[in-house]
Amino acid sequence: MNAHQITVPAVIYAGEGSIEQLRDIIRAERAKTILVFTDKGIRSYGLSARVEAICAEEGTLKVVDDLTAEPAVSDIERVLHEVEGDHPDLVVGLGGGSVMDAAKLASILIGADYTLHDLLVDATIAKKQVRSVMIPTTCGTGSEATCNAIVAIPEESSKKGIVNSCMISDYVILDVTMIAQLPPKIIAATGVDALAHCVECYTSKKATMLSDPYAKEGARKIFHNIRRAFSTAGDLAAKQEMLLGAYYGGIAITGSGTTAVHALSYPLGGKYHIAHGVSNAILFAHVMEFNKDACADRLAELCDAVFPELAGKSVEEKADYIIAEIAAIVRDTEIPTSLEEFGIQPEDIDFLVTAGSQQTRLLVNNCKELSLDDIRYIYKKVL
Ligand SMILES: NC(=O)c1ccc[n+]([C@@H]2O[C@H](COP(=O)([O-])OP(=O)(O)OC[C@H]3O[C@@H](n4cnc5c(N)ncnc54)[C@H](O)[C@@H]3O)[C@@H](O)[C@H]2O)c1
Ligand SMILES: [Zn+2]
Structure with missing residues (x-):
């Protein structure tokens, strides 16, 4: 069945x-x-x-x-x-x-x-x-x-x-x-969190025909509106789209499930009190890059839905474009791109690897299995 x-x-x-x-x-x-x-x-x-x-x-x-x-x-x-x-x-x-x-x-x-x-x-x-x-x-x-x-x-x-x-x-x-007066910093962090919900749920092992349309449409709304919502306080049209995108991301979570971005993010929030959206944003593109060989086709499908103008590109190019765009959004909305400013040191990595690997509820959803070495590799990249 x-x-x-x-x-x-x-x-x-x-x-x-x-x-x-x-x-x-x-x-x-x-x-x-x-x-x-x-x-x-x-x-x-x-x-x-x-x-x-x-x-x-x-x-x-x-x-x-x-x-x-x-x-x-x-x-x-x-x-x-x-x-x-x-x-x-x-x-x-x-x-x-x-x-x-x-x-x-x-x-x-x-x-x-x-x-x-x-x-x-x-x-x-x-x-x-x-x-x-x-x-x-x-x-x-x-x-x-x-x-x-x-x-x-x-x-x-x-x-x-x-x-x-x-x-x-x-x-x-x-x-x-x-959300009309929501500070741009919170729009950025929470908006990237919502984008992570959509992209993770679309590439999750638990994705289904029922969660896919929400993940895709949520991603489309957020990719196209987050910069405007961040930079133009009065752009209520962009902000309403962000609210809808975040809501669709929530439905996608219920029907599918987030993956390694959220799993590795939890110890960063739990121990170092980095805001949920910020810790996800720091990890997001790196985890997707790691996952890419196992989910390039899914990232390319997302690209088709969000950036139809790239229809002529190869699967690999479309997957790369989605990942590059995620990294660009994090930069453009001025979210930190590494753990440096949170005082996390190389000696903290052992704790992070152990705690991250225990987030099995989400790690099992990831399209690619992560060994302890893989988890270490990802945390080291964002140090
Ligand atoms: N239940 C779920 O499915 C789910 C999914 C992802 C994250 N979470 C959890 O949600 C929490 C994070 O939530 P969040 O990112 O929405 O932030 P938040 O609720 O922690 O709020 C962050 C700050 O923003 C302020 N704030 C909220 N709305 C504001 C507004 N309109 N204007 C000005 N300031 C405002 C709050 O007062 C607070 O100080 C974490 O605990 C995370 O683990 C839950
Ligand atoms: Zn989240």
């Missing part, structure tokens, strides 16, 4: 001003008590004002905003403890991947008879407890579409993904006004 499956959020709103649809969602859900997860930064930029106003007009609102970026298990436990005893009818995640992951975990943990630690051991036991709405304020993780929540495990200096399709949100709002 060769049956494929993909689970996607049920209702999606997109476009400038679509945040107003939150009112319809609350009414459709007959939600009386609404729990909004966000962070202090987002709140201070005024991004949560409209969401809070709508929720407060429609019911009883509780806001949790003391979330840290790239949360650890203990951070999630702390915020869950804060809402213990609350019985929300709806959970809203308004923020980047860090906030949305926390909100998604809340949607399966509030009122449950299992704990976050239980899920770290076996995530298959999870069940949706509270329906959820995700509203991204970065254009990267695609967490609004995925079945994953990523938590840092400081004692292992790494991160772990909790995966269960019951975490997929019930509603998504992709309103460009949420």
Whole structure:
């Protein structure tokens, strides 16, 4: 049998001003008590004002905003403890991947008879407890579409993904006004993260006929819009395309899976606290170059979808073009291209190789097997 499956959020709103649809969602859900997860930064930029106003007009609102970026298990436990005893009818995640992951975990943990630690051991036991709405304020993780929540495990200096399709949100709002003021640096890092989702998922061993169209279209949108979204604050058309591209990347993750870029990136975030998008960006072109002989045909197909003007080129040339374009985007959007500025030294490589090789959940998806020497080779290239 060769049956494929993909689970996607049920209702999606997109476009400038679509945040107003939150009112319809609350009414459709007959939600009386609404729990909004966000962070202090987002709140201070005024991004949560409209969401809070709508929720407060429609019911009883509780806001949790003391979330840290790239949360650890203990951070999630702390915020869950804060809402213990609350019985929300709806959970809203308004923020980047860090906030949305926390909100998604809340949607399966509030009122449950299992704990976050239980899920770290076996995530298959999870069940949706509270329906959820995700509203991204970065254009990267695609967490609004995925079945994953990523938590840092400081004692292992790494991160772990909790995966269960019951975490997929019930509603998504992709309103460009949420990223209109996003600093260019965050647009760049989160945008390259989203591009990595699309390219990794397209070249993943787990890619299917259901994930491919999302990966391709997400890549096309991001390749063509990231520079404009980065350099022109007022280019809302490019930014809306970025939001959609990131969302498609999230669906691609659910249907397929990321590969060695994300696997080798986790220890860089977990131990050295390099932002997720930045560590992926540093590794991205190098991992693709390493993978190229095993996935040149897939990279060439992507090239056909994204840059149809190169149709006459060979498979090899098209694969090279995609990889060169990834490297150029990282440079043009001023993301660091090596680990140098993060103080990582040659003596750190042993730790990175061991920790990176333990990310087997993602490494098994990579089109080419990576030996310990291969992993060492890649980390050395980005030192
Ligand atoms: N669940 C998934 O499928 C998935 C996929 C990839 C990554 N992740 C996780 O997501 C997290 C990273 O998320 P992220 O890259 O979106 O960043 P983030 O959520 O960590 O936010 C980064 C910073 O940007 C700020 N910010 C967010 N929106 C803003 C806005 N509109 N204007 C100004 N500042 C804003 C935040 O306050 C924060 O300080 C990591 O923990 C990563 O592991 C999850
Ligand atoms: Zn990612």
